[in-house]
Amino acid sequence: MAGRGRGSGVLALCVALLVGCGGPSAPDAAPGDVRRLLDRRAEAVLDRDAAAYRATGRPAEAYGNLRDLPLASWGYRLTAFDRDGARATATAELRYRIKGYDREPLSTTRTLSLRERDGQWYVAAERPAKKATEQLWDQGPVTSVRGDHSLVLGVGRGDRATAELRAYADLADRAVPSVRDAWRGKWPGQVVVLVPKSLDGMAGLLGAPASGYQGIAAVTTGEAGGSGQAPADRIIVNPEAYGVLGAFGKQVVITHETTHVATRAHTSRATPLWLSEGFADWVGYRGTGRTAAQAAPELRRAVQEERLPAALPEDGDFGFSGDSGKLAQAYEGAWLACRMIADQWGEERLTAFYEAVGDHKKRPGAVEDALRDVLDLSPEEFTARWRTYLRAEFG
Incomplete structure (x- = not known):
C-alpha cells in the first residue's frame, strides 16, 4: 500500500508540472x-x-x-x-x-x-x-484633385498644391479624348497621375536610382499585357524635367503617357521600345501640326551631318545615360517610324501593326511576323524605307 502511494504521488507531481517535464508551451497570443x-x-x-x-x-x-x-x-x-x-x-x-x-x-x-x-x-x-517601393503618402501629405477623366495626387506642393495639381488634371483631361480618337481599342478612358516633390521622390516611387530618370519627364507603370486583374496604371511625373517644358511640351508628355495607359493590354514583352515609345509620341504629336524638323531637332541634325541611323533604336537607347542628345534621337527616330506607317499605310494599319506585335508572347519573331502580315515587308525593307523617309523629311 505504501509503495503504491509513493508511485501515485510521483505521477501526480509529473502531471501537475507537465510543462516542466517537457510538454508544449502555450502559444504566443x-x-x-x-x-x-x-x-x-x-x-x-x-x-x-x-x-x-x-x-x-x-x-x-x-x-x-x-x-x-x-x-x-x-x-x-x-x-x-x-x-x-x-x-x-x-x-x-x-x-x-x-x-x-x-x-x-x-x-x-x-x-x-x-x-x-x-x-x-x-x-x-x-x-x-x-x-x-515607397508610396506617395510616405513622402508627405497627399493632395488630390479630380478632373473629368483624371485623378491627380501630389505631395510637397505647399500652399499652391491645388492650383498646381489642377493644371495637371487639365492636361490629362485634354489627353484622354485625343488618345481615344487615335486608339479605338478598349480601355478605361481615365488616368491616375502621381506628382512627387522631386526627382528623388519619383525614384522612390519606382524603386530605382534617380540617375536613371534625370532626363525623363514622366513614366507610366502598369502590368504589361493587361490581364484585367491589375490596378489602374499610374503616370508618375518627374517634376524637375517636366517643369522646364513649355505648355506644348507638357501636353505632349501627358498625352504620350496616357497613350501607354490606353495601349497597355496590347503591349507585351514582345513589343520593342521603339514601337511603344514611338506610337505614344505619334499620338502625342498627332493633330498638332508640328513638322519633323520642329519635333525632331537632334535627328534632323544627325541626318544633315550625314550621320543617318543605320537601324531603328534598340531598347537600351531609351535609358538616360547622361547623353540627352542620344536619348532624344532615339525617341525622335521611333516617332518617325510610327509616323511613316501612318502616312504611307494609314492610321488603322499602324494600330493593327501595334496590336499584332503585342499579341506575340516573346520578342523573337514578333516584329518580323507583324511586318509581313500587316505591312507586307521584311525587317530589312522596313528599315530601308524608314531611312529613306528620314532623308526626305530632313534633306
Missing part, C-alpha cells in the same frame, strides 16, 4: 493581437477616424498624409512576426484600391515596428519593406 491591431488601423483609415488611428500607435502624422486619398479599400495581411520581449517587427502585405479608378487592389509590402505596453500592442513606425 501576440500575432493574433497584432492582426487585430492592423485591422483596427485599416478601419480607421477607411473611416477617416483620426482618433481611432492614433489609438493604434504612431506615427500619427501618417494619418494626415492619407487623409485626402480617395480610398475604396485598405487592408493589411500579416505575413511575418518577430518578437523580442515587449518589442516586435512585423511584415504585412498592404492592399488598397483608389475609389473610381483601380479595378483591383494594388499590393505593397510594409514593415511595422511594434511596442507592447500594459498588455496591448501599438505601432511605433510603419515604412516600406526592404526592396518595396
Whole structure:
C-alpha cells in the first residue's frame, strides 16, 4: 500500500508540472493581437477616424498624409512576426484600391515596428519593406484633385498644391479624348497621375536610382499585357524635367503617357521600345501640326551631318545615360517610324501593326511576323524605307 502511494504521488507531481517535464508551451497570443491591431488601423483609415488611428500607435502624422486619398479599400495581411520581449517587427502585405479608378487592389509590402505596453500592442513606425517601393503618402501629405477623366495626387506642393495639381488634371483631361480618337481599342478612358516633390521622390516611387530618370519627364507603370486583374496604371511625373517644358511640351508628355495607359493590354514583352515609345509620341504629336524638323531637332541634325541611323533604336537607347542628345534621337527616330506607317499605310494599319506585335508572347519573331502580315515587308525593307523617309523629311 505504501509503495503504491509513493508511485501515485510521483505521477501526480509529473502531471501537475507537465510543462516542466517537457510538454508544449502555450502559444504566443501576440500575432493574433497584432492582426487585430492592423485591422483596427485599416478601419480607421477607411473611416477617416483620426482618433481611432492614433489609438493604434504612431506615427500619427501618417494619418494626415492619407487623409485626402480617395480610398475604396485598405487592408493589411500579416505575413511575418518577430518578437523580442515587449518589442516586435512585423511584415504585412498592404492592399488598397483608389475609389473610381483601380479595378483591383494594388499590393505593397510594409514593415511595422511594434511596442507592447500594459498588455496591448501599438505601432511605433510603419515604412516600406526592404526592396518595396515607397508610396506617395510616405513622402508627405497627399493632395488630390479630380478632373473629368483624371485623378491627380501630389505631395510637397505647399500652399499652391491645388492650383498646381489642377493644371495637371487639365492636361490629362485634354489627353484622354485625343488618345481615344487615335486608339479605338478598349480601355478605361481615365488616368491616375502621381506628382512627387522631386526627382528623388519619383525614384522612390519606382524603386530605382534617380540617375536613371534625370532626363525623363514622366513614366507610366502598369502590368504589361493587361490581364484585367491589375490596378489602374499610374503616370508618375518627374517634376524637375517636366517643369522646364513649355505648355506644348507638357501636353505632349501627358498625352504620350496616357497613350501607354490606353495601349497597355496590347503591349507585351514582345513589343520593342521603339514601337511603344514611338506610337505614344505619334499620338502625342498627332493633330498638332508640328513638322519633323520642329519635333525632331537632334535627328534632323544627325541626318544633315550625314550621320543617318543605320537601324531603328534598340531598347537600351531609351535609358538616360547622361547623353540627352542620344536619348532624344532615339525617341525622335521611333516617332518617325510610327509616323511613316501612318502616312504611307494609314492610321488603322499602324494600330493593327501595334496590336499584332503585342499579341506575340516573346520578342523573337514578333516584329518580323507583324511586318509581313500587316505591312507586307521584311525587317530589312522596313528599315530601308524608314531611312529613306528620314532623308526626305530632313534633306
